[in-house]
Amino acid sequence: MTGERQGIAFTLDGANEVTFVRVLNDVLHDAAFRRPLQVQAQEPRAGEPGRLTIAFHEGDRTRAVAAMQRLKTILLRHGLQIDNIVIPGA
Template sequence: MLRAMTAGRNGIAFTLDGVDELTFTRILNDLMHDQAFKKPLQVQAREPRAGQAGALTLVFHPEARSQAVAAMQRLKTILLRYGVQVDSVVVPGE
């Protein structure tokens, strides 16, 4: 899923259906300690709540697109480590 961001930014959004709070926290912890997600990228997180899936969005300026695509691939690897299946991803500009 793709969400347009403001101020000249794009975002690659992952909706994490079926991920509980503990798993979400572990995924987020891995993200925050991985160099693939360093600046100028920004990670926005929405914790899973009752009836609402968690979500992670990689926000980036157009000039950081290649770094964002590499980070997206790394995020997919992290998600697979926790048994989260990624069915499809839409990247701005593709």
């Protein structure tokens, strides 16, 4: 597929390393996030929150939005508040 990828970015303020790894493990084993979507992760570091981004091509926007809803569910299951979501073109 051609074209640049877009991404739905989640900032996870308050997620410690253990919780972040648990969330990432759930995401990596969930069919909602399979190709052609791509999950990009940035673990939390001192003073910096963790981030998860669902990257997708424009043609996969519907699938990406469904994955975003699934990620919200996973985050809530781990007791994380969703502090910030950035959706391209929204």
